[in-house]
Amino acid sequence: MPVNLRVELSSEVPIYVQLKNQIRLHVDRKALKPGEQLPTVRELAVSLNINANTVARVYADLEGEGYLSRRRGVGTFAVDPHSQTVRDVPGRAQLAETLRQLKNLGYNPRQVLEMTAELLGEDLK
Numbered sequence: 001m002p003v004n005l006r007v008e009l010s011s012e013v014p015i016y017v018q019l020k021n022q023i024r025l026h027v028d029r030k031a032l033k034p035g036e037q038l039p040t041v042r043e044l045a046v047s048l049n050i051n052a053n054t055v056a057r058v059y060a061d062l063e064g065e066g067y068l069s070r071r072r073g074v075g076t077f078a079v080d081p082h083s084q085t086v087r088d089v090p091g092r093a094q095l096a097e098t099l100r101q102l103k104n105l106g107y108n109p110r111q112v113l114e115m116t117a118e119l120l121g122e123d124l125k
Contacts, residue, residue, distance in 0.1 A: 003031050007048050015050055020058045027067045032078040038068070040075065 003026045007018045026032040038044070041059060045052035059076055062068040066081035102112050117123065 005044070005048065007050060009049075016054050016058060019048070019050075019054070020061060023058065023062055024065075024067055027062075027078050027081070034078055034080040034083070036078045038076045038078065 005019065005022050005026075007015045009015070011018065023032070023038075032038070038059075039047065041052050041055045045055045048055075059068055059070065063070055063076075067079060068076055069079045070076045099112065107115070
């Protein structure tokens with residue numbers, strides 16, 4: 001294991017939160033360097049004596065937050081979430097697909113912006 005990850009089973013803080021916070025902290029402090037591979041879900045679950053679904057959920061959430069990158073068949077890697085360009089951010093592909101669908105439905109850019117602002121509770125004016 002590249003860094004020392006541990007969970008306190010008797011803690012009031014849920015295991016999921018403990019693990020997620022530790023990995024996030026290790027990435028932020030560069031204890032997990034960008035490109036460094038993390039253990040597989042199964043390896044980490046066994047080493048920490050926790051459920052593999054918990055580890056999988058933590059990895060998925062941290063990937064969504066830009067802290068990890070998972071490559072099918074290769075592994076899970078640390079990412080510097082502060083150095084990503086707009087092209088690299090998680091969710092960009094989903095947003096692009098949604099925008100394509102809205103365009104195909106006949107929405108113009110102004111309508112999409114207004115709808116987005118409304119849904120986010122923002123004022124465009």
